Amino acid sequence: MFSKILIANRGEIACRVIRTARKMGIATVAVYSDADRQAVHVAMADEAVHIGPAPAAQSYLVAEKIIAACKETGAQAVHPGYGFLSERASFCEALEAEGIVFIGPKPKAIRAMGDKIESKKFASEAQVSTVPGFLGVIENADHAEKIAGEIGYPVMIKASAGGGGKGMRIAWSETEVRDGFDRARSEAKSSFGDDRVFIEKFVVDPRHIEIQVLGDAHGNCIYLGERECSIQRRNQKVVEEAPSPFLDAATRKAMGEQAVALAKAVDYQSAGTVEFIVDANKNFYFLEMNTRLQVEHPVTELVTGIDLVEQMIRVAAGEKLALKQSDIKLDGWAVESRLYAEDPYRNFLPSIGRLTRYRPPEEGGEGDIVVRNDTGVTEGSEISMFYDPMLAKLCTWAPTRLAAIDAMSQALDEFVVEGIEHNIPFLSALMQHPRWREGRLSTGFIAEEYPEGFSPIVPDAQEKAVLASVAIAVELLRKDRLDRLGGRLAPHSGALKRHWVVKLGEEYLSAEILEGMISIPMEVDLSIAGGKALTVLSDWRPGDAVWRGTVGGRAVSAQLRPVPNGVRIAWKGMAVDAHAMLPRTAELEKLMPEKVAPDTSKLLLCPMPGLIVSIAVAEGQEVKAGQTLAVVEAMKMENVLRAERDLTVAKLAAKPGDSLAVDAVIMEFA
Structure with a gap:
């Protein structure tokens, strides 16, 4: 077994690997860029080595710097995490040439499965069901348009070396193919240093279900059940679960056996994931194989009790799998x-x-x-x-x-x-x-359920009563605290006022305190908007960010953030500014003039902190609704800003290469 390993990654996955290595008694080495000098993974590791500037292309993606860090610290093996160098066969070979072990699959498997184009060809030759598509390299936008027309819309444009939703676009028309091709290539180049893309048929209403596999160097390979990853936004997973609420035992077994057969065909030696798309009739199609640890691996660990990072390390050290397929049980x-x-x-x-x-x-x-x-x-x-x-x-x-x-x-x-x-x-x-709760999922869930974007849930009458009760409980303690600390600055002197008004957003609700005393823990009986009596119980203290208690017997954990004369309450997707006040205060509050927001209709504002990749218009140019105005890159994703209506560009306030803060002006319109 290794005595010291280096983690060639950052953030939560680096911390995750360090925790298992520590449990196994293995010393760890972290690497970090300028931006990560104070990062958590750096503090957690036994040693840390600086590897360059903040951009990943100058630090985490430079294999030579990782190898130099191994030599400097005496690390015997490298765990790549996911992303960065985790699926680069040349990195694996470079490590082997230096006598350093790569904690992951061998280069053969990485080449066969890590490249999406090659993996499609390999799976097809191995008689694995695949999605119809063009597996060759696409030369230009004209070529992409021709292929998409032959396959039939909609199509998916994907980066060959991609992952995490980067370099991926769905196109429903010729125009979207051309634009999506350019954006996918650009993102692929900046994220992976490889701008090759391919096109395949997009299966409508698919579910994204993947099988976790685990193989060793002695010919053993097993599957550890499945994960459903259908809740996605911009092709990036948001919520995952294990097992899938959709699969039956027979389909699970068939998918698992096919995943193992594919892994054995490339002599897979580590933890890996075979991803499938599954249609409404439980037909499944090979999508890709990720030759690395997946972001969502914790749910598999929770239902199987198996530490996947530990298994990867043991396999890399030459050990046989101690598990057989019959040992794998899914619990909970x-x-x-x-x-x-x-x-x-x-x-x-x-x-x-x-x-x-x-x-x-x-x-x-x-x-x-x-x-x-x-x-x-x-x-x-x-x-x-x-x-x-x-x-x-x-x-x-x-x-x-x-x-x-x-x-x-x-x-x-x-x-x-x-x-x-x-x-x-x-x-x-x-x-x-x-x-979601019923398990009726597809990869289009978010787009279908939130077509106009997300906005806070509007509370119903019962939820308003809960929110108002929390607001009153918070205000009672706040005023009592002012009385005690400030010499009766508030007109309460510890006594309960009977009648209140709670403003939730723009709505005013009457409230009546029926019985109780101000104390910690608090117990107060009250009525909201003439409704039934509710008992509020809580040990919340002023300053706590989370209010915990019960309202009418219902357990409530709500986040609080102070706002002028009140508190912002966030609870179960609802977010509302709440102001608890006495009736006379409410009467006066209603007389206050409303603040008018400034007019920004003639400005294109940067919607996020990011880098201006391109400006698509010139001063004086007339543009049509939907036309591209600019492209902004932030956190490895390119975002296209389009005109919302027909207009004329009056002034350009930014240029390509500029780094802008949120709401910075990009251009002005006439």
Whole structure:
């Protein structure tokens, strides 16, 4: 067994590998760029080596620097994590030439399966069912248009060396093929250093289901069940679960055996994933094989009890698998939510900045629930524009699917992130969605259910009563605290006022305190909008970011953030500014004039912090609705900004190569 390994990666996956290595008694070496000098994985490792500037192409993607770090520290093996160099056969060979072990498959398997074009050819020759498509290299946009027409729309344009949704576009027309081809090539070049793309038929309403395989150097190979990854946005997975709510035992066995046969054909020696798309009739088609550890591997670990990173290390050290296929049992259900630094209310645009507060829910088991959080950041960490925007992978396990979903809902409600925008509100809303809870999924789920983008869930009458009750409970303690600390600055003196008004958003609700005393823990009986009496119980203290308690017997975990004269409450995908006040205050508050937002209709504002890749128009040019104005790159994704209406460009305020902050002016219109 190795005594020291180097992790050629960053963020949560580097931390994940370090935890298992530490458990196995193996020393670890981290590598880091300028942007990651203070990163969590650097602090966790036993040693750390600086490898260059922030851009990945000058640091994490430079094989020579990784090898030099191994030599400097005496690391005997390299775990590549996922992304970066994890599926580059030349890197594996370079390590072998230096006598350093690659903790992953051999170059033969990487070449056969890691390249999407070659893997399609290989799978087809091995009689594996594949999606119709063109497996050759596409020369230009004209060639792409011709091929798409022959296959039949819709088609998927994919980067050959791609992954994580990068370099991938769906096209429904000739125009979209040409634009998608250019964007996919550009993203593929910047993300993977390889601009080859291919085209295949896009299966309508598919489910994305993948099989986890594990092989060793002694001819043994098994499958560890499946993961369903159908909840995707821009072809990138957002929520995963194991097992799939769709598969039956027979289909699971057939998919597993086919995945193992494919892995054995390339002498696969490590953990890997064979991905399939599955139609409504449970017909499945080979999509690709990822010759690395997958982002979503924790859900498989939770339902099988097998540490995949440990197995990868043992296989790389030459050990035989200690597991047989008959040993693999799927126990319970696991769900994973990917937390991203992005603004769900602005079409999920990336967000960067410093984490001023980062408080994940408590990990571990309680009763029949397990909470796990794989993360690579902490409070104070800087989220930059150079890398993937993932903050954490929050996982829950429970005996049943609905119990795991409910546990995830509560864990998300208790996950506090401040300083940047994040997708927790969207994930929380998703956990309440009937279609998700019923397991009626497809890769088009998000586009179909949120066609106009995401906005906060509108609370119903019962939910309004809960939100208003929390607002009153918070305000009572706040005023009581002012009384005690400030010499009766508030007109309460510890006594309960009977009548209140709660403003939720723009709606005013009457409230009546029926009985109780201000204390910690609090117990107050109240009525909202003339409804039935609700008992509010909580041990919340002013300053706590999460309010925990019960309202009318219903368990509630809601996030709180101060706003002027009130509090912003986030709960189960709902987010509302709440102001609890006395009736006279409410009367006066209604007389306040509304603040008018500035007119930005004649400006193109940068929707995210990012780099201007191109400007597609000139000053004085007349453009039509839908025409491309500019392309902005942020966190390895290119975002096309289009005209919302016919207009004339009056002034260009930015140029290609400029780095802009959110809402910076790109151009002005006449």
